[in-house]
Amino acid sequence: MVTARALPMGDRAFLIEVDGLDEVLAVHAALAASRPGGVTDLVPAARTVLVRVDPRVLPPAIATTWALRTAAAARTGATADGPLVELDIAYDGADLHDTAALLGISTDELVRRHAAAAWRVAFTGFAPGFGYLVSDDWPYDVPRLESPRTRVPAGSVGLAGAFSGAYPRDTPGGWRLIGTTSAPLFDAAAASPALLAPGARVRFRPSTAGHTAPLPSPRSGDLADAGRSAPDRPVSARSGDSGETGRAEDDGRAVDAATRPRTAALRIVEPGLLATVQDLGRPAAASIGVAVSGALDRTALRTANRLLGNPEGAAGIEVTMGGLRAVAETDMWVAVTGAWGPVRLDGHDIDPYEAHAWPAGAELHVDWFAHGARAYVAVRGGIEAPAALGSRATDVLAGLGPPALRAGDLVRVGPSPSTPIPVAPPQSWGAPHDDELELDVAPGPRAEWFAAGTALFDAVWTVTGDADRVGVRLDGPALVRTRAGELPSEGMVPGALQVPPSGRPTILLADGPVTGGYPVIAVVTDASLDLVAQARPGTRIRFRHA
Template sequence: MVRARVLPMGDSAILVEVDSLDHVLALHAQLGASLRNGVVDIVPAARTVLVRIDPRELSLADARAWVQTAAAQASPEARVASDEVVLDIAYDGPDLAETADMLGLSAAEVADRHASARWTVAFTGFAPGFAYLVSPDWPFDVPRLASPRTRVPPGAVGLAAGFTGAYPRETPGGWRLIGTTRARLFDPDAASPALLVPGASVRFRRVPDPIRAPADPMEPGPGPEPEPRRQPKPQPATEPQPALGPDPSGVRIVEPGLLATLQDLGRPGAASLGVSSSGALDRSALRTANRLLGNREGAAAIEVTMGGLRAIPATDQWFAVTGAWGRILLAGREVDPYEAHRWGAGEELHVDWVSHGARVYLAVRGGFDGRVVLGSRATDRLAGLGPVALTAGDVLPIAGDAVAPIPVAGIAPWGAPHDDELEVDLAPGPRGDWFTASAHRTLFETLWTVSNDADRIGVRLDGPALERMAPGELPSEGMVPGAIQVPPTGRPTILLADGPVTGGYPVIAVVTDAALDLLAQARPGTRIRFRHAR
């Protein structure tokens, strides 16, 4: 039996807090063995398990009851042994000597202790395939670097707190680097994309010579040397690549504007691999654009931030523009948004800079094509998955996702997004008890302002600091889009679709799923007032 405390996490998730990492792994295994329809994601972390649901299929009340039943049936002592993954490692990291001094050991002793330990994957997060490994044979609590590196190469093996882990791709990072592995830790084209999954057993096998770090899987180029998978087969590093080759029936980007990416409804269900849901920030606008053209609602379209895009089709097409408000010029003449328009071959479409809202969606009949990664064509800016941001000269093929005729008349009323002041509904977060009563009043009484730090990953708000009762940070726990994290500065940040799947800042509240589309159109300077969700 696992003692479980069920905490709220917005209107489509719950966070289950348990006593230890062993209990996390036991509960995660039991939930996986008794999976219910409507469960989107199960994300283990240091002391919690996040359960995301689709409320249309499974209510929060039923999810809580299912979790409590699973907790009563879970047995930490009965964990099933997994196949062991062996990672070759050279202990050549730049922080090895300094870390050894901190621990009162020699560099050779640190390497010996690390290689002789039997490690278990506790959870994943931070980046796709980044696994947090723990071991009863490793008693050391290693502090992170005071100043994180701006670049940690792929394959670097590091230490932080009681964990060890290997970086699957080049990212910033604050772990102390002690070695290098050439293992392909994340391969989005593999049947099992993550080499290290929660509950897996891991052993580091020492090699005498320095290892050439693997190619960053997010950069085009030849693949690394063979990896130690149980079915080892070297795979070429294939992402992110434009996947937008010369197609005679495609649409050519003349100018991408400030930022243009390919987006569909994302890749929910992969958070346990460290992969966020991603996808269009304004899902309603994407769905509407596709319905106007007779497409599947989730067909891929171009998400244009603040406008400025110019594009030309090679053959006749139909298009629709939804979302943020600005002039739309087709061959120099102005046309309306929220309507299907004929787009003649060679005619330039100009989505001008927007005056209201932040994100425009350009859809074509059939949807745009692009490389599918974990079931989605969406570009994930944080993880580096999917096609890279569009650039001048890219040609996007047409996918053929039309499923119905183009409607004869418009299907919905439309107007300029209200981006001066938004009212956004909040549901309770799991760590509300970390904050004072005055902080909760401040959250709902303040007229917050969207700062310049706003992108697809998250939105930082300007306003008063939210006062905590509990200092410090949490052990990493699962996050959802809409989670309002509060760092020690007290300035809240709202995570969005490309945000990390785990985090260590307490979540005071969560934006409701329906209100996330409003935030997609919030630009720097937009004022936000929060209200309790009904």
């Protein structure tokens, strides 16, 4: 019998908390085997299983009852063995000798014990395909580096705490690196994208042939890289210029302009601060470390698509803070929604929230925004881009989906839908409110870690400049913790208010990590998340009970 309790995680998820990893594995297996319709994701972690629910299909209260009953009946040690994955490893990590000395053993002994251990993937997180491996044969608790590296190469194998793990792509990290593997740890196009999925058994096989080059890292497209231009890649803004000498990015590959297919497309002249392709995201892949991603202001994207007769989930371009210039390669239709600022088509001002004919050769200029932070440029037929895990969305943290748009990129447009462009009824669309927002929040799983009468609901918080698609950091009074100590990693959701040691919360957004180790005091409701998408640095925020 497993002792479990349910903890709220906002209005669309909850945690099932148990005593340890053995119970987590048993409960996760039992929940997965009896999962009802409406449970969209199950995310195991160190001591919890996150259960995400679609309340339109399954009321959360009923889902909680099912999960607790299933957890109570689960038996540890009764889970079926997962597939065996053998990883070739070269024990050549930068921290190998120091780690052995730290543990008081020889380097040869560390290598022998690591390779002899029978590992198992307890859960994934941090990055797509990053598996946290545990083993009964591994007796060590390895402290993380005091100062994390800003870049850990893809394929690095490391140790932290009781875990071992391998980095699927270049990321920052604080684990102690003992080796490298060239195994393809994550492939979004594969039937099973994560090589190290929860439940899999893992054996490390020392390589005598040496390690091949680490896997290349996809371009992240995060805010640090945003707005890069390519002065060495001149792109003509004239339509049909057969003598154009520049090059354009086509789905991440450079192609000569003369070889472009004669299909509907637009060409990016300037991306502004950050422009990415977004649809409604990947809602059911958190168990393999993949965030939801997708448009931050889903209502704005859906509205733009409806204005053009597209399916609501068709991909569009999310423009952060403005500055986008694009030229139509062929005649098309366009609508701009969301943030508020000047929009010009062929030099003439046009209204947002309307469908407009966009002639070939004409330039669309979405100028810098006066209100709001994100606008959506939708075209009839939707943006075409390679899908990753069923979505065309750009995930700036994980590097999934098409890279952030750059000057010279050729963006394909899909075929027009069979439905006509609707006659939009008269409606008053106003600028987004970005001076002060009131956000509804539901309880978080660690609210009791903070002082009663917390300042969360009394204070006026301010959005700092540290805000992007991953999360929004707030400034205000420090929230006082009444419980000290570290929190084992547990599943996260968009809207979670994580409270780091500074006491000032961060609101996780669509590209945020799927697991985290900071306590979550509350969760912004799903209905309020679109408002956060339009918050700018300096926006004031008040929280209220949902």
